[in-house]
Amino acid sequence: xxxxxxxxxxxxxxxxxxxxxxxxxxxxxxxxxxxxxxxxxxxxxxxxxxxxxxxxxxxxxxxxxxxxxxxxxxxxxxxxxxxxxxxxxxxxxxxxxxxxxxxxxxxxxxxxxxxxxxxxxxxxxxxxxxxxxxxxxxxxxxxxxxxxxxxxxxxxxxxxxxxxxxxxxxxxxxxxxxxxxxxxxxxxxxxxxxxxxxxxxxxxxxxxxxxxxxxxxxxxxxxxxxxxxxxxxxxxxxxxxxxxxxxxxxxxxxxxxxxxxxxxxxxxxxxxxxxxxxxxxxxxxxxxxxxxxxxxxxxxxxxxxxxxxxxxxxxxxxxxxxxxxxxxxxxxxxxxxxxxxxxxxxxxxxxxxxxxxxxxxxxxxxxxxxxxxxxxxxxxxxxxxxxxxxxxxxxxxxxxxxxxxxxxxxxxxxxxxxxxxxxxxxxxxxxxxxxxxxxxxxxxxxxxxxxxxxxxxxxxx
Amino acid sequence: xxxxxxxxxxxxxxxxxxxxxxxxxxxxxxxxxxxxxxxxxxxxxxxxxxxxxxxxxxxxxxxxxxxxxxxxxxxxxxxxxxxxxxxxxxxxxxxxxxxxxxxxxxxxxxxxxxxxxxxxxxxxxxxxxxxxxxxxxxxxxxxxxxxxxxxxxxxxxxxxxxxxxxxxxxxxxxxxxxxxxxxxxxxxxxxxxxxxxxxxxxxxxxxxxxxxxxxxxxxxxxxxxxxxxxxxxxxxxxxxxxxxxxxxxxxxxxxxxxxxxxxxxxxxxxxxxxxxxxxxxxxxxxxxxxxxxxxxxxxxxxxxxxxxxxxxxxxxxxxxxxxxxxxxxxxxxxxxxxxxxxxxxxxxxxxxxxxxxxxxxxxxxx
Numbered sequence: 001x002x003x004x005x006x007x008x009x010x011x012x013x014x015x016x017x018x019x020x021x022x023x024x025x026x027x028x029x030x031x032x033x034x035x036x037x038x039x040x041x042x043x044x045x046x047x048x049x050x051x052x053x054x055x056x057x058x059x060x061x062x063x064x065x066x067x068x069x070x071x072x073x074x075x076x077x078x079x080x081x082x083x084x085x086x087x088x089x090x091x092x093x094x095x096x097x098x099x100x101x102x103x104x105x106x107x108x109x110x111x112x113x114x115x116x117x118x119x120x121x122x123x124x125x126x127x128x129x130x131x132x133x134x135x136x137x138x139x140x141x142x143x144x145x146x147x148x149x150x151x152x153x154x155x156x157x158x159x160x161x162x163x164x165x166x167x168x169x170x171x172x173x174x175x176x177x178x179x180x181x182x183x184x185x186x187x188x189x190x191x192x193x194x195x196x197x198x199x200x201x202x203x204x205x206x207x208x209x210x211x212x213x214x215x216x217x218x219x220x221x222x223x224x225x226x227x228x229x230x231x232x233x234x235x236x237x238x239x240x241x242x243x244x245x246x247x248x249x250x251x252x253x254x255x256x257x258x259x260x261x262x263x264x265x266x267x268x269x270x271x272x273x274x275x276x277x278x279x280x281x282x283x284x285x286x287x288x289x290x291x292x293x294x295x296x297x298x299x300x301x302x303x304x305x306x307x308x309x310x311x312x313x314x315x316x317x318x319x320x321x322x323x324x325x326x327x328x329x330x331x332x333x334x335x336x337x338x339x340x341x342x343x344x345x346x347x348x349x350x351x352x353x354x355x356x357x358x359x360x361x362x363x364x365x366x367x368x369x370x371x372x373x374x375x376x377x378x379x380x381x382x383x384x385x386x387x388x389x390x391x392x393x394x395x396x397x398x399x400x401x402x403x404x405x406x407x408x409x410x411x412x413x414x415x416x417x418x419x420x421x422x423x424x425x426x427x428x429x430x431x432x433x434x435x436x437x438x439x440x441x442x443x444x445x446x447x448x449x450x451x452x453x454x455x456x457x458x459x460x461x
Numbered sequence: 462x463x464x465x466x467x468x469x470x471x472x473x474x475x476x477x478x479x480x481x482x483x484x485x486x487x488x489x490x491x492x493x494x495x496x497x498x499x500x501x502x503x504x505x506x507x508x509x510x511x512x513x514x515x516x517x518x519x520x521x522x523x524x525x526x527x528x529x530x531x532x533x534x535x536x537x538x539x540x541x542x543x544x545x546x547x548x549x550x551x552x553x554x555x556x557x558x559x560x561x562x563x564x565x566x567x568x569x570x571x572x573x574x575x576x577x578x579x580x581x582x583x584x585x586x587x588x589x590x591x592x593x594x595x596x597x598x599x600x601x602x603x604x605x606x607x608x609x610x611x612x613x614x615x616x617x618x619x620x621x622x623x624x625x626x627x628x629x630x631x632x633x634x635x636x637x638x639x640x641x642x643x644x645x646x647x648x649x650x651x652x653x654x655x656x657x658x659x660x661x662x663x664x665x666x667x668x669x670x671x672x673x674x675x676x677x678x679x680x681x682x683x684x685x686x687x688x689x690x691x692x693x694x695x696x697x698x699x700x701x702x703x704x705x706x707x708x709x710x711x712x713x714x715x716x717x718x719x720x721x722x723x724x725x726x727x728x729x730x731x732x733x734x735x736x737x738x739x740x741x742x743x744x745x746x747x748x749x750x751x752x753x754x755x756x757x758x759x760x761x762x763x764x765x766x767x768x769x770x771x772x773x774x775x776x777x778x779x780x781x782x783x784x785x786x787x788x789x790x791x792x793x794x795x796x797x798x799x800x801x802x803x804x805x806x807x808x809x810x811x812x813x814x815x816x817x818x819x820x821x822x823x824x825x826x827x
Binding site for chain 1: 508512513514515517520526530531532533534535537538539541542543545548549552553555556557559560562563565566567568610611753754756760761764768772775776782783792
């Protein structure tokens, strides 16, 4: 492998892993804050027990989410030196702001929340978990602003061949950012709620505290259904926006080599890829691609061949087509799994209405295994976004192959890649084992003291 | 001349200094937790002195890195790709250290905990060593060519001055952590922390003196030390003396000043360079040839002026909330059969809860 391949594989590997933990943190922090608010307002012991229970799962993930995030920040300079040098003054600004405005907030208040149960007044302690939730969501905002700038650069002027930031507000109102960020927030809620639903379902299946876990399953479903619905709607709009700024990404997602109008959407295809321009597309739904890509019944989708010709003229000779196989299938995996999650959650909601949730063993089984769906969906979504930007590292400004650190050797890249794979593999496994173990624990017993205002014990390492 | 360029150099120096003052004692506690806390309860007590704090402290490093990226992209790009393997090792250290805090208490098995203890100790030792090497390399110089690219190998990073800087940082962190533990623990642990501080202090003072002289000779042609360098030496000697005098609070303050003055010395002696080229001084990276555009600096200045005081405010509050000493007794397993008992209101609840904490498997606890 060349150094470009190695640097790309490493970035993909560490980002995909990092994004396993990010949505859990954002989603579960919000849900934990919700549970604690319910406890604060109602005083019901069940809510406190659920807060402590799901808070434990949150904390296991935050640790690994934070440390894998540090890797991301260092990687730009380590592996993508030329990129960092060229665009640092635009791309770096949101990262620095993220640290100052969001990451400090999240980390400091997580310590306060975890260890502050018996030291802070209840109202203040409740605010600390909301600060964690807010901080984690804000953190994602800055990162998405930076990432969206790579998809659709705005707010800069070129000075001596270097982009110079001249409008930070443009960065924060970039349509790719606004919609992409909304999608990340909703998908985080989906991920968090799905974990909560699955854990509750496991306990219901094993007949542990049905009353409490029916309650948490209900909360999870009430969050899950709208969150998933909005994820799909926002994702659809994001597709239209990306179609406008990155038409190649969307054309590749449908393996659309030739321009079409109106365009149909194929459910499956056999063959395809960059060397096969005539795959066998199965079950074509007329007009659907036009709708998805342009919001119009008869919208036109420009094909990759035409875009390739246009880009070659504009940017010089080269191959501007991303990996079509990845685009086509990641788009479908993402969309189909999203639809599946929505169906499962609607099924759950219906069971709740019929008061049959805790007894429907099939649903509970499905819900438990559905935990993997959001993760597969999120990964597919990022593959679609990031692989679809190729060959650009910043759309229209810099090619990925020009972005790597010129002096970092292939040996160094191999060493770091193997080190990260071994480390992430080990820690990911440990994390998974701990998550399973803690998910299957029974709730803390109800507190027996007569004084409802007695302090709740703090959590300690 | 854009005044924001030197301003951002100062901000970055402040962030690195803040990081070392705060995370410095975390590293020290990480290295010493096995020495000071001699059994499981003691080790847990030691770790819990920094439990609520370490995560927020570590963010200083992340913000320092991100600020270098944003304000001096050229510096960030050259430094991070030059220090490549050292940074890979640093990341591994920080990662295993971070998860060690979180995971070691999650299973009640002696081997599990011993494993995380070892990883915590090693990670806490390697991190300041590598960061010291990195900062030392900036000042001493690395082979860098005209296009600001590093042309050396991994071994170029390990020059004697840089390694000595790393060792000095490890020693200061050890002493800083030991005096921190003096302030935050009780009884036998407090005694042992003090003993550790006493053992380390003379070596730290000697190392800091050597480091400052070496730094001065490397970076300056003047005969006398500058104010900051002098301060570092005096603070290190004062810290050692205060440790022998058994003045815990002042000793901790002195070690904080020592660590701060050492970091600031590097930055003061570096300015206006940010990375020295050992190939040719004409290729030095300076604040001016690596800085971002005026607009980015202005936008970030607004953000840093608003948020840094805010961060300092709530972080200080955290230290106030967790000002109490942590006692080993809180972590002793009391009645193994007892379940989580209802803690009485008031100050007694900590020992109650933690006793219950040790009686694992304990349902539902975080």
